[in-house]
Amino acid sequence: MTKIDPRTEIKEFLRSRRARITPERAGLPAYGGNRRVKGLRREEVALLAGVSVDYYVRMERGSLAGTSDGVLDAVASALQLDEAERDHLFHLARQSRAPGGPRRRRPTATVRPPLQQVLDAITDVPAWICNGRYDVLATNHLARALYSPVLTDARRPANTARFVYLDPEAAETFFVDYDRIACDVAAKLRMEAGRNPHDEELITLVGELSTRSELFRQRWASQDVRLHRSGRKRLHHPVVGRLDLDVESMELPADPGLLLTVYTAPAGTAAADGLALLASWAGNPAVSRLPAGSGG
Structure with a gap:
C-alpha cells in the first residue's frame, strides 16, 4: 500500500454501509421482487437523508468537501451508523475538506x-x-x-x-x-x-x-x-x-x-x-x- 486515499475511503465506506441496510430495515417499501443492488439504492438513501439524489451520488463518489455537519448527520441516520461509524464519517469529511497533503512521517511518540x-x-x-x-x-x-x-x-x-x-x-x-x-x-x-x-x-x-x-x-x-x-x-x-x-x-x-x-x-x-x-x-x-x- 502506497497511500490511503480519502476519496476511496469515502466511496467504499458509504457503499459498504448502504449495502447492509435492507428497505425493510429502513422502513421503506421494497418495490419489485428482483432488486439489482444489495441493500438500499442510492435514491433511497437520498430520500431518507432529505438530500437530492445527485447530491448523495456525489458524496458516494468520494466528495464530502462542502458537506455540512447537518447533512452528514442525516446520512449517518439514514445508514443507521453506530457511534464509531458516525465518527469515522466525520473524520473522512474533515480530510475531504482539508487540502491534500503528502505522506507525513509522524515520529513514534515518546512517552513523557x-x-x-x-x-x-x-x-x-x-x-x-x-x-x-x-x-x-x-x-x-x-x-x-x-x-x-x-x-x-x-x-x-x-x-x-x-x-x-x-x-x-x-x-x-x-x-x-x-x-x-x-x-x-x-x-x-x-x-x-x-x-x-x-x-x-x-x-x-x-x-x-x-x-x-x-x-x-x-x-x-x-x-x-x-x-x-x-x-x-x-x-x-x-x-x-x-x-x-x-x-x-x-x-x-x-x-x-x-x-x-x-x-x-x-x-x-x-x-x-x-x-x-x-x-x-x-x-x-x-x-x-x-x-x-x-x-x-
Whole structure:
C-alpha cells in the first residue's frame, strides 16, 4: 500500500454501509421482487437523508468537501451508523475538506517521563500506553509480564497488530477470543486511517499486514470501524493460565493520539488470583528487563 486515499475511503465506506441496510430495515417499501443492488439504492438513501439524489451520488463518489455537519448527520441516520461509524464519517469529511497533503512521517511518540511515573505507580494491575497504530510505547512491570508473548518480537516498538496478524499461532493461543480481537484490531486501524490518512507509519503498517496476512486483507476490506473502549479481554498467559480481565482504555488529552489501558479483575475472582500470581512471576529479573517500546 502506497497511500490511503480519502476519496476511496469515502466511496467504499458509504457503499459498504448502504449495502447492509435492507428497505425493510429502513422502513421503506421494497418495490419489485428482483432488486439489482444489495441493500438500499442510492435514491433511497437520498430520500431518507432529505438530500437530492445527485447530491448523495456525489458524496458516494468520494466528495464530502462542502458537506455540512447537518447533512452528514442525516446520512449517518439514514445508514443507521453506530457511534464509531458516525465518527469515522466525520473524520473522512474533515480530510475531504482539508487540502491534500503528502505522506507525513509522524515520529513514534515518546512517552513523557511523568506518564512513565504514572505507569510505574500502578503496581497492582497491568497498565500500558499505546498509540492508534497499536505501537506499545510504555508499560509498567505487570503489563510487561502480562503481554510477554507480544513483547518477544525483536522489533521496537512492539506492535499488537503485527502480533495478531503476523504471528497468528501464538496470538490464537494468547487471545481466547482471537477472531473478535482480529476484527477489532483491523477496525480500530481503519478508524485511525480515517483520522490520519497521510501518516506514513500507518500506511507502512497497513501495507505490511495486507501483504502478509490474508485474514487482515479480509478484515480491512469489510470497512468496519471501532472505538477504543472499555470491555472484557480473555487471555491465556503462558505462565499463569486463563485470565478474564476488565479493560479500560482512556485517551490522554495532554498527549493526543496516546491511550492508557489498564487491566483489572474483581477481588476474590480467579482472575484476581491470576494477577497476584503474575505479579510474583513479574518479580523475575528476566521479565522486568523485557523492553516495551521506544518510549519511556
